[in-house]
Amino acid sequence: xxxxxxxxxxxxxxxxxxxxxxxxxxxxxxxxxxxxxxxxxxxxxxxxxxxxxxxxxxxxxxxxxxxxxxxxxxxxxxxxxxxxxxxxxxxxxxxxxxxxxxxxxxxxxxxxxxxxxxxxxxxxxxxxxxxxxxxxxxxxxxxxxxxxxxxxxxxxxxxxxxxxx
Numbered sequence: 634x635x636x637x638x639x640x641x642x643x644x645x646x647x648x649x650x651x652x653x654x655x656x657x658x659x660x661x662x663x664x665x666x667x668x669x670x671x672x673x674x675x676x677x678x679x680x681x682x683x684x685x686x687x688x689x690x691x692x693x694x695x696x697x698x699x700x701x702x703x704x705x706x707x708x709x710x711x712x713x714x715x716x717x718x719x720x721x722x723x724x725x726x727x728x729x730x731x732x733x734x735x736x737x738x739x740x741x742x743x744x745x746x747x748x749x750x751x752x753x754x755x756x757x758x759x760x761x762x763x764x765x766x767x768x769x770x771x772x773x774x775x776x777x778x779x780x781x782x783x784x785x786x787x788x789x790x791x792x793x794x795x796x797x798x
Contacts, residue, residue, distance in 0.1 A: 754790040770795055 764776040773785035775795065784794045 751788070751790050 764778050766774050767777045767783065768775045770785050773787070775783055775785050777783050782794055783797070784792045787793045
């Protein structure tokens with residue numbers, strides 16, 4: 634009799650296990666579907682990251698090419714500029730003697746112009762002063778200032794004061 638009761642209990646409990654398995658299997662199916670969907674999303678995200686990385690790499694390589702081309706253009710421009718300067722220096726070297734003579738003439742003309750300007754400046758300074766001419770000193774006109782100081786205009790156009798001695 635004990636065996637019969639045990640057998641009945643065994644059958645009763647075993648049927649309950651199967652019922653739980655049926656419910657559990659649907660939950661497992663849902664979990665598997667969810668995992669499959671998550672895996673699919675993760676795969677898509679990985680593919681997008683990979684394509685983005687490839688696109689970035691392409692952009693960087695294109696930018697590097699552009700920068701390299703710009704650097705090469707600058708280098709070529711500098712080289713042509715340097716060649717032109719060398720050529721100009723060579724031409725200047727052949728014309729150096731003619732240029733030296735011309736420079737000497739120009740310098741002499743500039744010196745004369747400066748001397749004339751200094752002389753006119755001295756005259757205008759003397760004319761611009763409201764001081765009175767009171768005599769001569771070493772071949773220069775002596776002026777007396779408003780406070781009684783005596784001076785003359787030197788060759789540089791500046792006032793040179795005379796001691797009262």
